[in-house]
Amino acid sequence: MTADPIPFGRPMLDEGAIAAVADVLRSGMLVHGKVTHAFEQAFATRVGARHAIAVSSGTAALHLVLFVRGIGPGHRVAVPAMTHVATAHAVELLGARPVFVDVDDSSGNLDPKALAQESDLAAVTVVHYLGLPCDMAAIKAEAGRCGAFVLEDCALALDASYAGAKVGTLGLAGCFSFYPAKHMTSIEGGMVTTDGDELAAAVVRARAFGYDRSFAERRKPGVYDVIALGFNYRMSEVDAAIGLSQLARLDDFQARRADHFERLRRGLADLDEVTVFAAQQGQAVSSHYCLNATLPRDGSVDRDKIVSYLTSQGIGTSVHYPAAVPLFTYYREKYGYREGQFPNAEWLASQTISLPIGPHLPDDGPERIAAAFKSAIMAART
Numbered sequence: 234m235t236a237d238p239i240p241f242g243r244p245m246l247d248e249g250a251i252a253a254v255a256d257v258l259r260s261g262m263l264v265h266g267k268v269t270h271a272f273e274q275a276f277a278t279r280v281g282a283r284h285a286i287a288v289s290s291g292t293a294a295l296h297l298v299l300f301v302r303g304i305g306p307g308h309r310v311a312v313p314a315m316t317h318v319a320t321a322h323a324v325e326l327l328g329a330r331p332v333f334v335d336v337d338d339s340s341g342n343l344d345p346k347a348l349a350q351e352s353d354l355a356a357v358t359v360v361h362y363l364g365l366p367c368d369m370a371a372i373k374a375e376a377g378r379c380g381a382f383v384l385e386d387c388a389l390a391l392d393a394s395y396a397g398a399k400v401g402t403l404g405l406a407g408c409f410s411f412y413p414a415k416h417m418t419s420i421e422g423g424m425v426t427t428d429g430d431e432l433a434a435a436v437v438r439a440r441a442f443g444y445d446r447s448f449a450e451r452r453k454p455g456v457y458d459v460i461a462l463g464f465n466y467r468m469s470e471v472d473a474a475i476g477l478s479q480l481a482r483l484d485d486f487q488a489r490r491a492d493h494f495e496r497l498r499r500g501l502a503d504l505d506e507v508t509v510f511a512a513q514q515g516q517a518v519s520s521h522y523c524l525n526a527t528l529p530r531d532g533s534v535d536r537d538k539i540v541s542y543l544t545s546q547g548i549g550t551s552v553h554y555p556a557a558v559p560l561f562t563y564y565r566e567k568y569g570y571r572e573g574q575f576p577n578a579e580w581l582a583s584q585t586i587s588l589p590i591g592p593h594l595p596d597d598g599p600e601r602i603a604a605a606f607k608s609a610i611m612a613a614r615t
């Protein structure tokens with residue numbers, strides 16, 4: 234009998250989540266309701282932000298903050314070259330220019346030294362790569378030099394901290410994703426966190442068409458004015474009910490992630506071919522999205538072979554992310570980027586393997602993954 238497969242991620246939905254969804258469906262209140270409000274309150278408390286605004290996705294969160302801050306044509310916005318394409322698309326959708334900046338080779342995070350080469354930036358987006366917060370002090374200094382604000386993409390970093398504060402409170406605003414494979418899910422969903430009262434009010438308005446008042450604030454049913462341009466980026470009550478039930482279990486999920494990360498890191502420690510970024514660097518403490526095992530830059534170990542072997546052993550993997558964003562066809566063709574311009578991002582894109590450490594792993598998961606990975610490396614050496 235072979236051991237059960239270990240997928241890269243699996244949503245942890247229990248009977249509590251199912252019951253919470255059923256309650257919402259029976260209530261007849263599917264949007265504009267109190268469950269979304271409760272989720273926002275609980276999330277704001279968890280992150281330590283004054284405001285949390287639930288939205289339909291992490292991409293919507295990024296788009297909204299940049300939109301309400303007036304980012305548009307003529308603006309240059311720094312984007313790390315190694316991220317999910319959503320970070321760049323949010324800038325591009327507004328007609329602004331994403332200015333790609335290479336990442337640091339010991340963290341995969343936006344490199345402040347590379348950022349120092351840029352000027353005339355209206356905003357700097359940072360992505361806490363795979364859960365490790367960026368070097369915020371250095372990045373804020375560079376942003377300050379340009380008069381730019383800093384927007385945090387926290388999609389893979391829920392609960393990570395920098396100098397004792399959680400991500401989502403380190404810049405003008407934080408953007409979170411609850412896509413199923415993230416630290417917690419609401420199916421699709423996202424959250425904006427901020428301490429800014431005006432920014433929060435503007436995000437709330439732009440989330441729902443630019444209405445002047447929320448559903449609950451309307452004295453005459455169906456009557457409102459529209460005082461700004463806006464989207465429909467609301468979260469449904471069903472999504473919020475799932476999010477709220479996940480939040481109640483998040484301490485347990487995070488403890489399991491940390492334990493799995495440490496055991497898997499130890500299991501891979503004696504492999505010279507593998508680089509694993511430290512989960513604590515300076516003031517930054519990771520929330521362990523996955524364990525990135527990165528192979529040598531010279532391509533001496535064939536990533537596809539390692540991944541195929543792991544797949545044959547029932548071990549799921551992923552890649553974060555499959556290309557330096559400026560080298561995706563859309564950006565390459567539009568702006569003329571070429572290979573070699575973002576060496577660290579390109580190294581990660583071609584040589585990294587994301588290994589699972591989520592709460593779904595079986596008890597012996599980290600040891601099984603480490604053993605399979607070792608076998609794959611041994612085979613690659615011969």
Ligand SMILES: *Cc1c(COP(=O)(O)O)cnc(C)c1O
Nearest residue numbers: 290291292317319388410411412
């Ligand atoms: C997943 C992800 C996003 C997009 O979030 P969605 O909820 O899928 O829109 C944005 N940025 C990063 C870094 C991500 O990993």
